[in-house]
Amino acid sequence: MDRALRRRSASSAAPTAAPRAFAAAVAVGARLALALDEATAEPAQAQAPAAAAERPAAAPQAAPQLTMPSPLGPTEPPYPPGGVGDGTVVLRITVHADGTVSVVEAEGEEPFVSAAVGAAPSWRFEPARRDGRPINARILFRVAFHAPPPVAPVAPAAPDEPPAAATVLAPPGARAAPAPPSRPAPPEPIDVVVVGERAAPMTTSMTREEVRQMPGAFGDPFRAIEALPGVTPIASGVPYFFVRGAPPGNVGYFVDGVRVPLLYHVALGPSVIHPALVERVDLYPGGFPARFGRYIGGVIGGETREPARLFHGEGNIRLFDAGALVEAPWADGRGTALVGGRYAYPGALLSLFSPGVELGYWDYQARATYDLSPYDRVGLFAFGSHDYLARIEDDGETDVVLAGDFHRLDLRYDRFFARGGRLRHAVTLGYEESSNQDGERAGRTRLFGTRTELSAPVSERLTVRAGADAQLERYDIDIRENDGDFPSRNDRALARLFTSREDLSAGLWADVVVRAAPALEVVPGLRGDLFSSEGATDATVDPRLATRLQATPSVALLSAFGMTHQPPSFLGAVPGLQIGGLRGGTQTGLLASAGVELRLPEGFRATVTAFRSGFFNLSDALGNRPPGTDVGLAQRAELRATGSTHGLEIYAHRSLSKRLGGFVSYTLSRSVRHVGRESFDSAFDRRHVLNAAAAVDLGRGWKLGGRAVFYSGIPMTLDYDLWGGDGNGQRPDNDDEDRPDTEEDIRRREQLREQIARYVRRLSLPERLPAFFRLDLRLEKRWVLREGRLVSLTVEVLNATAGKETLQYECSILRGCEPEELGPIVIPSLGVEASF
Structure with missing residues (x-):
């Protein structure tokens, strides 16, 4: 189910050395949107140990291990031509499970906004992880631009200098994953707002990253459905099945909410959607959310x-x-x-x-x-x-x-x-x-x-x-x-x-x-x-x-x-x-x-x-x-x-x-x-x-x-x-087999x-x-x-x-x-x- 938990915590982030006095992109405010990648994933609650003592005790919650995204290289766009003085841009970016970045929105003034938006897709991150599994995360990332001083440019940083690393923010009672040795923990505090999405009860979800390792599924998230509980195959390898007793004609297939007549090609073929486009596949074997209807059996979305x-x-x-x-x-x-x-x-x-x-x-x-x-x-x-x-x-x-x-x-x-x-x-x-x-x-x-x-x-x-x-x-x-x-x-x-x-x-x-x-x-x-x-x-x-x-x-x-x-x-x-x-x-x-x-x-x-x-x-x-x-x-x-x-x-x-x-x-x-x-x-x-x-x-x-x-x-x-x-x-x-x-x-x-x-x-x-x-x-x-x-x-x-x-x-x-x-x-x- 949709889940929005807002928590503030103290952690740290440090900038890398800024080449030529260009802007240092410093993560001072982050909003992490944990996209659902497990069927029964708990909502994340990011909280630093120091702040935990100041909060009233909460009811027992499951404690998954959460780690924040951290940049794997420089995140420093050059100072834009036509810029005057210092500038600040706040980007809302999605760090995908494969470490790539896409910009959701940006706030600031031109030409700094264009410079930041143009540079962000080239960044690479260590993705956020829940219990060790890479997941999508949406964060607020502030980019600070400083006008070049009227002096000689500052020498570039050493090639082997490590980039800044984001600190793991663990929920109460969870073990924080250790930071990589080559990325020392940065000292500055950040405020975190965690927004997660949790699956409906009795729902099983599978991401493409996990499914591609499943033998017999040929890397196809939809083909992996046959391995889940409650699913009874018609015949071996044939991707049509009964779901908790409901026949194939009573099981609904949806892609982004669009109903489709079938999900699989004929004769043991793959699904009709390229696996690289699929974020996740959800199996609702019964009692599914109200937005799904007109099927009396399960729903595959x-x-x-x-x-x-x-x-x-x-x-x-x-x-x-x-x-x-x-x-x-x-x-x-x-x-x-x-x-x-x-x-x-x-x-x-x-x-x-x-x-x-x-x-x-x-x-x-x-x-x-x-x-x-x-x-x-x-x-x-x-x-x-x-x-x-x-x-x-x-x-x-x-x-x-x-x-x-x-x-x-x-x-x-x-x-x-x-x-x-x-x-x-x-x-x-x-x-x-x-x-x-x-x-x-x-x-x-x-x-x-x-x-x-x-x-x-x-x-x-x-x-x-x-x-x-x-x-x-x-x-x-x-x-x-x-x-x-x-x-x-x-x-x-x-x-x-x-x-x-x-x-x-x-x-x-x-x-x-x-x-x-x-x-x-x-x-x-x-x-x-x-x-x-x-x-x-x-x-x-x-x-x-x-x-x-x-x-x-x-x-x-x-x-x-x-x-x-x-x-x-x-x-x-x-x-x-x-x-x-x-x-x-x-x-x-x-x-x-x-x-x-x-x-x-x-x-x-x-x-x-x-x-x-x-x-x-x-x-x-x-x-x-x-x-x-x-x-x-x-x-x-x-x-x-x-x-x-x-x-x-x-x-x-x-x-x-x-x-x-x-x-x-x-x-x-x-x-x-x-x-x-x-x-x-x-x-x-x-x-x-x-x-x-x-x-x-x-x-x-x-x-x-x-x-x-x-x-x-x-x-x-x-x-x-x-x-x-x-x-x-x-x-x-x-002798007359061909007659009507x-x-x-x-x-x-x-x-x-x-x-x-x-x-x-x-x-x-x-x-x-x-x-x-x-x-x-x-x-x-x-x-x-x-x-x-x-x-x-x-x-x-x-x-x-x-x-x-x-x-x-x-x-x-x-x-x-x-x-x-x-x-x-x-x-x-x-x-x-x-x-x-």
Whole structure:
């Protein structure tokens, strides 16, 4: 939750020797804005030991180790031409986790302001750290200019003279990190104002810096989501999952508050956003903040990095794709421009391992910002992606499995408040498209959306957040088959579900972060939504409540409760294709969880969480599959179920960016469905899901890591291939296989399926499919070059153990029932990455 704590403390900062009587940049006032980079990070409280005794005792608080940013080189802009006399400029700068600097605002007179703003992006800092992990920090930095005296210039400082160092400001009870030996502690006091942001209770966040060390994630923050507790994969390596029992169609994806249809490229591909643009990824598995709505399951939100007033970039090339991102300032640093993207070329690999498959994907990102004033910014963020997956048949024809695009254009205006907080107005334009098996367009969506978001700290104990959003979507759907076949039951269900139409959704929301006591935080919230589709409307109200109680400095008690609503949903991963109408009413979710968070020695953290989720009017095409049946996806999507999931999550971790780090993530759960009078486990109910990873710094730029993944099997799932080979219900010796199916053919095929189903029910098949295990490996060599340039070589393997996963049993008249296995899918990656 938003957290603003203001404290004054005494520390010190010293200037370096000023060459030629130019201005010495002296840090005499600093305001540190700690950006969230851990899921349960405590708000920082900077306080010097001498001042601590003068304050009344506070309730027990967790005590993370905090260190201030410190310059790694001179921070002394030259005296500007046209300057008269002495001058002072106060900069608010953001020191990023990689040590680069961007200017947020500046106060002073010209030409000194321009000189300071122009020089700041070239500075390099040792970043602020929380518990040893680099984090973003926003500080006030005063630059003093002194007019050159009418005498010979002062000799420059010795080359080996160290720059000034910022002193570590530790919260009460924390050990202050020792200053580097080459940077003596400066003597002058500074006043510190600390403003931090804390995650919502029951939220897990992952930064790019930590994720890039995770084996099997290929350095992609969004791909790391599958390793978090509460997340159940559909299949190994496939980046679509159930979150606490909610299917993929009920999990929302957002980038900077912009809803997107999918986050990942097809066929185990990376995310659709270049990793260098991602600041962090948040997983809200339940009871999420009121600003998120219209999804009854979890929410995955990605936040992009703040604009940088420094020319920088990053590029990488791998065996199957390449990507790059570049950002540069303009208008004397008041504006920034960024472009990035990725392009895949897997043809060479596929020709060796899967010659009958065609695969391709690309994505792009472009962003431009301009600061109208120190408190006002306008921006434009455009991004999109393309995916194509096809199978080449024996006769040479191309069968398109998936082909789709989506694009977003977000125009935004931000107003920053002096006390912290922000007001954002944004307008979003969108376009989505998907193709059918023949490569022709099956669905197209055009989107217009608007949103307003406010976060305003009223006092140290109260922060108000509110907003409104609306989306109008026009769907043009054409899923008719052109083969002349008589429509099956599943075909008719598809036609009923997917229709051309206009959908409208609008919502209002508000919540309040109340710090009722130094150790207690309560966040009540309320959201209301209006849904309209095909002439039907529905209005919903969703209350939310989250709490955090810091029982001791190392123990916090957390809870979250929320009600959520969502229109009928399908698979959730097909651009331009979503179910229309409100038949059966909106889906409803009741999400509750409670847990304990522990701070352990040596930088370890652990959480233990119990949760329960209830779902009503649930449309789940994947999970609503009664055992022993073979019903099409569209028919299952028309089913409405009542569902529930309960379980226990355990998560213990030490940052992978440390010399020795790792994590253990374990989920024990059960997910049940009730359709009519029949009750059964969800088709993707996995009782046990375990992820364990470790990474060790071997020195000299080498880092080695491994990750083990284990999960138990899902309930027995059957697919009927009838005659065992062609899958179309025809006898193998039929001489007229190419003629269109008639109504009689469809009826005969359905009768055969019923016969096979009765036969299968008499077999002694196992109740669940086999468990699965895989091992991912990663080895990296990094070279640090001059001026902060980095080059790294990474060798990574997903599923190094070449494990196979059983997806279902396939039953036919001729062969009976046999397990259908996936794999082994082994993905090697050899890549080079460089940044400047």
